[in-house]
Amino acid sequence: MDKTKDKNHRERSLPVHFQYPSSLIYSCLSAAYLRLRIPKSAPYELKPAGNHGWGGFATRFIAKGSLIYREQALFTLQPRGAQQVHDYTILWKVRQLSAQDKETFNLLVKAAALDGDDKVSNVFIKNYFRLVNVANELGVPTRSHQLGFFVFLSRLNHACVANAYVPQNEGKYISCYATKDIQPGEEIMFSYCADFESMQMEQRHRLLRFTCRCVACAPGTAFHELSEIRRKLIRGLNFLTQGMDLAYPRRDGHGPSGIIADPILREAAKELYMPLMSRLFYESMIGLLLEEEGMMNAMIEKEIIARMRGAVRLLQEADNMVLALRIMKQKRWVDKWLVASQTLHKPDLGDIDGYLMLNMTCTA
Numbered sequence: 001m002d003k004t005k006d007k008n009h010r011e012r013s014l015p016v017h018f019q020y021p022s023s024l025i026y027s028c029l030s031a032a033y034l035r036l037r038i039p040k041s042a043p044y045e046l047k048p049a050g051n052h053g054w055g056g057f058a059t060r061f062i063a064k065g066s067l068i069y070r071e072q073a074l075f076t077l078q079p080r081g082a083q084q085v086h087d088y089t090i091l092w093k094v095r096q097l098s099a100q101d102k103e104t105f106n107l108l109v110k111a112a113a114l115d116g117d118d119k120v121s122n123v124f125i126k127n128y129f130r131l132v133n134v135a136n137e138l139g140v141p142t143r144s145h146q147l148g149f150f151v152f153l154s155r156l157n158h159a160c161v162a163n164a165y166v167p168q169n170e171g172k173y174i175s176c177y178a179t180k181d182i183q184p185g186e187e188i189m190f191s192y193c194a195d196f197e198s199m200q201m202e203q204r205h206r207l208l209r210f211t212c213r214c215v216a217c218a219p220g221t222a223f224h225e226l227s228e229i230r231r232k233l234i235r236g237l238n239f240l241t242q243g244m245d246l247a248y249p250r251r252d253g254h255g256p257s258g259i260i261a262d263p264i265l266r267e268a269a270k271e272l273y274m275p276l277m278s279r280l281f282y283e284s285m286i287g288l289l290l291e292e293e294g295m296m297n298a299m300i301e302k303e304i305i306a307r308m309r310g311a312v313r314l315l316q317e318a319d320n321m322v323l324a325l326r327i328m329k330q331k332r333w334v335d336k337w338l339v340a341s342q343t344l345h346k347p348d349l350g351d352i353d354g355y356l357m358l359n360m361t362c363t364a
């Protein structure tokens, strides 16, 4: 996913719906799920996962950074939102599938029916990922959104601090990568929403509509307390660098922005008027906080570094350039942040260019 935080495209898989309350449901689901043939190339199997219904468990060691599974959508739809997907549209798509794919789809419908839900559209809602940049019929990439139905990666459960990551998408495919070393038998989980990095527990659970019990969602623990502070800070830092509040819907382009108390700083951030050297400090702090939170991974890192490089390229003053190169040279985020802290709010002749360029990109 483009963590340059394309304003409208951050939603990935949607927070989904029902709790799986009893062992009765597990055994009903098992009838359907045991018949679901996980492809041989996928290094996980389906098993009951405590209060998460069923989940995917590693069948072998999966090294940090490696691809876990790449899946093609069984079919795609192009509605305005998943809630607007109608049963008949889905069934029309399913009619065009191969016999084997139809059977797979029917297994998920059966599992849902055993769970007391016979609406095909709800099955879709539970198994879709948002796709952007899908090529149109002529093969030309578009910015339009599609929703893809994914059978196998949809079986993975959510964790706010996860061991896997699903970047936004690549056309009709989605891929899941390990963000940590995963041992055989360990459950593979990813965060259902990229913006959760800027949200505190209560808001995350409200959107998910279920109660996550990962390490960040364990009130009373030191990790949870720190996590709440870190995510609030990340929210503020994202606002300062990108001019938007990722924790709230932004119909008008800007969120409530209560996250930044200082009105002058808030207005400057909204207008994307932020000195380049300050950007380097804020971005390195985001990196440090994400790492501390256990949410850093190669893809996010690449995106933050790309944004930092963009700022460095625009610098015009020699002493700032020297400092910036020192920041970029540091291997660890904590060191980048320490060096960058010497530069906060230091102006540069390139600040105006940076401001113009960002505003042009954002309005284009």
Ligand SMILES: C[S@@+](CC[C@H](N)C(=O)[O-])C[C@H]1O[C@@H](n2cnc3c(N)ncnc32)[C@H](O)[C@@H]1O
Pocket: 015, 016, 017, 018, 019, 020, 029, 051, 052, 053, 054, 055, 126, 127, 154, 155, 156, 157, 158, 159, 210, 211, 212, 213
């Ligand atoms: C896409 S499905 C994931 C697979 C699902 N567990 C199954 O049995 O098919 C999403 C649903 O799984 C459950 N779920 C996923 N992650 C969870 C978590 N961390 N805690 C509780 N329930 C979770 C929720 O009911 C959610 O609506």
